[in-house]
Amino acid sequence: MTEAAAPTRADRPRRARDVGGFVPPVLALPAVLGLALLVLPLTALVARVDWSTIWADITAPAARDALALSVVTGLVATAVCVVVGVPLALMIARSGPRTSALLRVMVTIPLILPPMVGGVALLFLFGRSGPLGRFLAETWGIGIPFTTSAVVLAQTFVALPFLVLALEGSIRTSGLAYERTAATLGAKRWTILWRVTLPLAAPGLVAGVILCFARAIGEFGATALFAGNAPGVTQTMPLAIYTAFNGAGVEQGTAVALSMLLLVTALVVLLLVRAWRPGAPR
Secondary structure (H helix, E strand, O other): OOOOOOOOOOHHHHHHHHHHOOOOHHHHHHHHHHHHHHHHHHHHHHHHOOOOOHHHHHOOHHHHHHHHHHHHHHHHHHHHHHHHHHHHHHHHHHOOHHHHHHHHHHHHHHHHOOHHHHHHHHHHHHOOOOHHHHHHHHHHOOOOOOOHHHHHHHHHHHHHHHHHHHHHHHHHHHOOHHHHHHHHOOOOHHHHHHHHHHHHOHHHHHHHHHHHHHHHHOOOHHHHHHOOOOOOOOOOHHHHHHHHOOOOOOOHHHHHHHHHHHHHHHHHHHHHHHHHOOOOOO
16 A cells, blocks of 8 residues: 655645635625624724824823833733742643643633622732731731732733643643653753753743733723722723723823724734744744
8 A cells, every 4th residue: 555645835725725615605704794893893993093192192191100000010910920820830731630620720710700700809808808808907007909919919810821821731732751851861850940841831931921911901800899990009001991981080082092002012912922832933
């Protein structure tokens, strides 16, 4: 029996067209409607931007405060996610099947949980009537809710799963062969971690950090309930946009400009994640 010939470069475009030909044409209409549902609202947002004043709108005092607070708290939350998320991802990737499955479910819950519910949970834990909040208040005189620290905690809660899942998948994909080889050559665990495991998982780590930061600066629900909406203290960009369309805070033109800034940030994040995705074409 002769082996099948490997596909040539000339065959690949033809085979790609053959695969696309198996999609029933009747599905084109709902597909277009679904794409329109995603694209048209963003197009309407871009159309409402006053490009002649967009820089003045973004640099207005209230908008500047919200932007600075979002960036600073987003960076701090991302740093916290890296400190606690990298060990958690390693634990999930290197645990047994049952343990890793349980840990993965626990990490995934904040992704599917409504952000407002996350804010309620944080408030019940860190509030003055919560166990940890009461301990901090009675022992150290520290109150976390409705402070800038609450913003960081809320952002960390919703952003941590993005980093953990991205890095855990990258570590699991890299396998154990290189780590075992390094161990047979006498490398210690910390050496294997820094010289083998993390370098192999670097694309997943970078993608996770980028997604984590983007999710942090875009957080709204948990931040609004747990941290409040005080300008200059807890009012991030999403909260400033929300209050503007409710007749308070920044002007609506500034809110539209901030919305466009978040949209551009999302596009940049997608491009960066694609560039750092393992196996992605450069």
